Amino acid sequence: MAALIIDRLNDDILLLILSYLAKRTLCTFPFDSYTFFVSWWHENIGTNAHYVRKMAIYVDFDSVPTLPDVLFATENIISLEMPARAPETLCDSVEDNMLPTIQNIPSPNLTSLCLGYKGRTHACDDLPSLISVIRSFPRLYALILERFKPATIDIANYPLFTSIQDLTFNVTGLAATDLIYLCPNVTSLRLSLYHPHKTGALESRPRWRGPSPIPRLTLTILHMHARNLIVSLLEQQALRATHVRFPMVWNFTQDGISTTHSRFTRIFDVLKPYSLYLEISATWHAKLSDRTGTLWQEVAAAAPHLRALVLDVNSVDDSHPDGEGPQLWAPPDALVAELAQLPLVCVHLKADPELLERKGDADLLRLRALAAFPRELAEAVPTLRVVGVSDGWGRLEGVRSTRWWRVERGSGDDAVARSLVELWREDGERALRLVQNEAFCASDLDGIYSEKCRYMGE
Structure with missing residues (x-):
């Protein structure tokens, strides 16, 4: 109070x-x-x-x-x-x-x-003064x-800021990103660029980073026209990133299968990530289908070593009273087969609808599809070790809204068989973080197979 x-x-x-x-x-x-x-x-x-x-x-x-x-x-x-x-x-x-x-x-x-x-009355373009502040x-x-939105300067004449590990550029000018050059130890970079009519020469930008990738990169946009600028900048920088997050404003896909923009392949071809967080807006998808698209085929070609995936679907039921119109998103049958093209070790499917109550048989079918997803994925992806699903209903009903499982292989004649053992939420999330690390190796997940990680009910 x-x-x-x-x-x-x-x-x-x-x-x-x-x-x-x-x-x-x-x-x-x-x-x-x-x-x-x-x-x-x-x-x-x-x-x-x-x-x-x-x-x-x-x-x-x-x-x-x-x-x-x-x-x-x-x-x-x-x-x-x-x-x-x-x-x-x-x-x-x-x-x-x-x-x-x-x-x-x-x-x-x-x-x-x-x-x-x-500010609307004073130009804010003094990059040297800002560098002096940082140095303090x-x-x-x-x-x-x-x-x-600073003016371009020769950034190479300034000292490095080795203590900075977390950088965020929110709708900044292109020249502001030159600061990345002075921060060699960045582990998390969030990038959103302002899109002026004249963007300046990309080739004049200093190289941000050497051969080592940035551990975590979030690419967001305010103006849709800024997408091409960000893609071109990443290509010019030849930047690599271990974990990449795309907010839904990129609008790469609406069903989790079919790609809507070729920029996705261009970015993956440059960044070569091991982990992906992809937000999907299924709000305007008129009718869900099981057609096999090209999205994950392109991802497999551009990032064949992708091992961690978070698929975050924003789904709103704005259907008409007569039953027509958009449906709530559910994992299409073809999604599992598409994801099987990748050597995924950990997958988290977040499909939380923005609903206040359930609405009949259609919702029950959706929940059944979500319930079947972990088992089907484990059977289709031989490299899978951990899988999590969030459906939102548990939160509304006061029970577990996110559930995690480890995948256990059979032995002897049943070596190909797969079974699921439910984990505590903290252990599932910890496993995801481990897989997202660039230096990940299979033995890092040995700890989740201990009995103390087995979910025993609450």
Whole structure:
């Protein structure tokens, strides 16, 4: 109840309360669970600002003059967010003239920095100043840039940032991605590019990375026209990635089988991943079919060593009252045969419908198809060791919504036979993470075959 009351307080009341708290009380205040948003300042907030560990600041013109007073009083923050405000507000966000203030805050242990550029009156194109800010925090681990559109500079003249491992570019300009060159130890990269009318020469971009792949890569888009830009950039960079995630906005497939765009093959041919997270929107699919498409044939040709797959299907039942219209997605019969073309070790099928209640026999048929999927896949894919299914109904009914199984082989005359043993959810998820690692070997999964991983009921 206390958390709900705090959530209802506006910023000036909350700051007034905090300014009068004793130091011991303020130190124990749960800032980690309640994000501390600051829109404008109480005159006493600087007194206790050095006890704050996480700050999310939405900047407007009125608060800019007092911003240095608050930030210079912080000494122990580990996470600073200055994201862009919503477009309907009258306030701008981070501008280049704020960077010196951020650079000089006395918090050497800062590990996470989020800067949202959305100013409408000042150009935000000072990449050298941003690099100076980054250099001020030697322990910076995660850097998030939103709508940052700098001018191109010679990035090779700047030092490397070896501490940064998590990079996010949210609708940034092409030149902003040059920062990847300065971060050789990145393990997670999220990439979304702004699509201007003139994108600049791709061939002038510095090479991001050597022969070692990026462990985790998420490719998202805001404007559909940015897809070609991202694909061309990846091809120019010859970037490899171990685990790749495609949000559903790429719209590669609507049924899990048939591909809708040739870009999929182009990206896989460059990245050569071992693991794929593919989101599918089946909302507008008029009628599900079992036709054999070309999607997984193309994946098998472009990434023949793909061993981990998460197929996340967004399915909404918007059928008409008379029974016509779209149906809820269910795994087509041909899907198992298509996936059998790949040496998959772990598969997680997430098919959570956005429904409030079941709707008759059609839903029962769908649930039966989902229930049969693990066994059918285990019989068709000889390399499969772990399989998980999420159907959503369990969550609605208060039971397990995600179930995992290990695949056990027979012995002797039944060596070809396959059987399933249900696992605890944590063990199934751990197995998926192991398979997604580039250095994965089959023996890494030996631990899930112990009796302590067998699900015994809850």
